[in-house]
Amino acid sequence: MKKHKSSQTHLINFLKIFLIWLLTTIISLTLNTFGWQESTIILTFVLGSIVWTVLKVPYIYGTILTLANVLTFNYFFTIPYYTFRVDDFQYLFTFISMLIVSSFTSYLVYTSNKNRHIAHIRSLNNRYLFQLSELLYQSLDLNSSLKDARDLLKESLDSDVVIEIFDTVDHVFKMIETLDFELRDTAIESFMTHLPKTQIFGSNTISFFPIIIDKEVRGFIIVNGASLSADAVEWMSTIGSILALAKQRVESIKMQEVSKLNYEQEKLRVSLLSSISHDLRTPLASIIGSSTILIDQIQADNKDTLLAKNIYQDAQWLLDSVENILSLIRLNNQNLDDLFQPMLIEEVIEETIQHFGHEDLNRIQINYQHGNHFVNIEPRLMITAFYNLIHNSLKFSDKTVYVRSSLQDQFCLVEIVDEGAGISSEIKEKIFERFYSTKPLDKKFRQGVGLGLSIVREIIDAHNGSIQIRNNFPVGTIMSIRLPIYEEEK
Numbered sequence: 023m024k025k026h027k028s029s030q031t032h033l034i035n036f037l038k039i040f041l042i043w044l045l046t047t048i049i050s051l052t053l054n055t056f057g058w059q060e061s062t063i064i065l066t067f068v069l070g071s072i073v074w075t076v077l078k079v080p081y082i083y084g085t086i087l088t089l090a091n092v093l094t095f096n097y098f099f100t101i102p103y104y105t106f107r108v109d110d111f112q113y114l115f116t117f118i119s120m121l122i123v124s125s126f127t128s129y130l131v132y133t134s135n136k137n138r139h140i141a142h143i144r145s146l147n148n149r150y151l152f153q154l155s156e157l158l159y160q161s162l163d164l165n166s167s168l169k170d171a172r173d174l175l176k177e178s179l180d181s182d183v184v185i186e187i188f189d190t191v192d193h194v195f196k197m198i199e200t201l202d203f204e205l206r207d208t209a210i211e212s213f214m215t216h217l218p219k220t221q222i223f224g225s226n227t228i229s230f231f232p233i234i235i236d237k238e239v240r241g242f243i244i245v246n247g248a249s250l251s252a253d254a255v256e257w258m259s260t261i262g263s264i265l266a267l268a269k270q271r272v273e274s275i276k277m278q279e280v281s282k283l284n285y286e287q288e289k290l291r292v293s294l295l296s297s298i299s300h301d302l303r304t305p306l307a308s309i310i311g312s313s314t315i316l317i318d319q320i321q322a323d324n325k326d327t328l329l330a331k332n333i334y335q336d337a338q339w340l341l342d343s344v345e346n347i348l349s350l351i352r353l354n355n356q357n358l359d360d361l362f363q364p365m366l367i368e369e370v371i372e373e374t375i376q377h378f379g380h381e382d383l384n385r386i387q388i389n390y391q392h393g394n395h396f397v398n399i400e401p402r403l404m405i406t407a408f409y410n411l412i413h414n415s416l417k418f419s420d421k422t423v424y425v426r427s428s429l430q431d432q433f434c435l436v437e438i439v440d441e442g443a444g445i446s447s448e449i450k451e452k453i454f455e456r457f458y459s460t461k462p463l464d465k466k467f468r469q470g471v472g473l474g475l476s477i478v479r480e481i482i483d484a485h486n487g488s489i490q491i492r493n494n495f496p497v498g499t500i501m502s503i504r505l506p507i508y509e510e511e512k
Contacts, residue, residue: 038077039087046070047094054099063099067091084132164272171265179245179254187233187241187269194239213239218255231258235266309337314379364396364508367427367434373401374408375425382416391428396508399485407481408436411501414475415440419498433487433504441498450491454479 050063071088096106168185175183188194198209205221205228212219212230216239220229227249233241243262250258316330368390375386408425415423419442426437445453454475482489487505494500 035080035083039083039090042070042073042077043087043090043094046073046091047098050095051098060099064095067095164269167268168265171261175243175245175261179250181245181247184244184246185241185265186244187265189240191238191240194241197242209242212242218259220250229255229258231255231262233262233266233269235269240266240269309333313337361400362398363401364398365401366394367397367436367505368394370397370399370401370404371408371425371427371436374405374412377405377409378412378416385416385422386412387422387424389424389426391426395429395434397434397485397505398508399505403481404485407478407503408438410475410478411438411503415442415499415501418442429507430504432507434507436503436505438501439494439498441494444493444497445491445499453491454489 046067046069050066053063053066068091071084071091093106097104164187168187172183172185175185186197188197194213198206198213201209204223208219208221208228209230212232216232216234218229218231220227222228226247228247229245229250231243231245232239233243243258243265245258313330313333316326316333320326320330371388375383375388378386412423412425415438419440421441424437424439426439428435428437479489482503482505485505487503489504490502492500492502
């Protein structure tokens with residue numbers, strides 16, 4: 023089919039220059055019968071040599087037309103007439119000059135037309151690029167946009183066009199596997215080099231243009247049937263970049279929507295959790311207070327005493343869990359810097375101790391080994407941290423728990439020391455993970471939900487401090503907290 027079309031094109035071009043030659047010859051013979059000079063007739067042939075450029079005939083045909091005009095002028099209008107012989111040297115010079123002038127003038131006009139045609143094509147291409155960019159920018163439905171882009175390219179290239187963009191590289195390989203065996207190597211080469219590649223099958227040409235996203239080939243523009251110029255290849259590569267940006271834009275918008283939805287859900291979850299936790303504090307405090315009064319009023323040997331203690335312990339466990347949840351919410355949703363204030367570490371420890379019952383207080387011993395030094399803290403959070411550490415030591419030891427504070431360089435060192443079973447190296451690595459919990463030694467304590475120590479570490483980190491677990495020889499554990507000493511700005 024293409025060979026037939028090419029032969030037909032050649033025939034049409036020959037017919038065009040033949041008609042131009044015939045018309046020029048007839049005009050020249052007519053002018054000659056009216057006695058016009060040879061110089062005028064020469065100009066007629068020169069003009070005839072230029073006319074072909076207007077008809078968009080390839081330059082090779084224009085060269086043939088110029089030679090035919092020179093020979094025709096020699097045959098009809100130079101002595102001896104009706105021969106191709108040249109007796110006068112001046113005529114030979116005239117022929118050469120005519121050939122040069124015609125060829126040069128034709129070349130200039132042809133080049134001008136060609137450049138104008140190229141400028142027109144580039145203008146059309148730029149218009150297509152603008153339409154494509156606007157189309158992709160306005161639409162969030164990428165599949166619909168790709169269909170419209172494919173239609174634009176088909177109109178521009180007058181060829182079959184396929185556009186494939188995928189979410190992952192694996193999907194690209196799966197698409198390549200579906201291609202004909204002869205095309206796979208070309209597609210893989212384009213994939214590996216990130217460059218356009220072309221495969222020619224007889225009279226058919228298939229080109230692959232990679233669509234590159236985040237330095238990975240995520241798809242192709244496949245053009246079937248068009249032999250593309252260097253400008254067209256560059257233009258197609260630009261379209262590939264535009265499609266890549268469109269894909270990234272759609273993915274970015276989807277990620278933003280998902281992030282916004284997750285943020286709203288998290289905000290709702292935190293708000294609901296905070297509201298429930300606050301609502302639980304009041305009845306739990308009331309239950310703890312009432313059970314404390316019952317324990318004090320009921321005789322020690324009364325069976326109701328155990329029931330009242332169980333009520334107290336369970337309510338206290340729930341209240342501790344609620345306080346941990348509120349501390350976690352406070353850590354994640356507030357700007358702590360605005361809540362920091364300088365406080366004596368002794369005051370923080372003393373206020374923490376007030377949260378324990380009489381039975382626990384009898385097992386806590388405090389030792390301050392330095393003078394008055396301030397630390398810059400958010401009081402409620404730091405009290406929560408100290409409470410969780412002391413409470414843990416009481417759970418895992420049935421002996422006295424020591425709370426010591428001292429100075430170490432420019433830091434305030436607070437140590438919670440127990441003489442329990444200690445902590446294994448394996449557990450030390452996990453103990454600060456959220457929701458990791460171990461079973462307490464004392465059965466009066468419930469097993470925690472695994473938030474306490476993870477919140478402690480987050481609180482200490484928020485205060486630019488550090489926490490370390492050490493063994494207390496011969497038995498037990500030492501929790502060491504280092505907090506920077508507050509220095510007033512001068």
